[in-house]
Amino acid sequence: MTSTDPVHSGIPAVELGTEGWHKPWSGTNGGSCVEAKRLPDGSVALRQSTDPDGPALVYTRDEMISFLQGAKSGQADFLVA
Numbered sequence: 001m002t003s004t005d006p007v008h009s010g011i012p013a014v015e016l017g018t019e020g021w022h023k024p025w026s027g028t029n030g031g032s033c034v035e036a037k038r039l040p041d042g043s044v045a046l047r048q049s050t051d052p053d054g055p056a057l058v059y060t061r062d063e064m065i066s067f068l069q070g071a072k073s074g075q076a077d078f079l080v081a
Contacts, residue, residue, distance in 0.1 A: 007039060013047040013056040
């Protein structure tokens with residue numbers, strides 16, 4: 001990836017590099033986890049740990065703040081109910 005290539009949702013995660021990916025949480029799901037990477041512009045990329053070359057979802061900093069606040073307050077509980 002060059003500095004002129006746009007970063008967007010669906011970009012192959014491998015194009016975002018191999019360094020800097022973290023598993024912010026991990027459960028007892030057999031190693032199938034979401035990995036996150038903070039990008040230089042403050043946005044956040046998410047990828048499936050079992051498919052590191054697959055697509056990454058990219059969210060702005062504000063989108064991540066809204067999601068995390070909503071998840072912490074229980075607004076996403078319906079997803080796993």
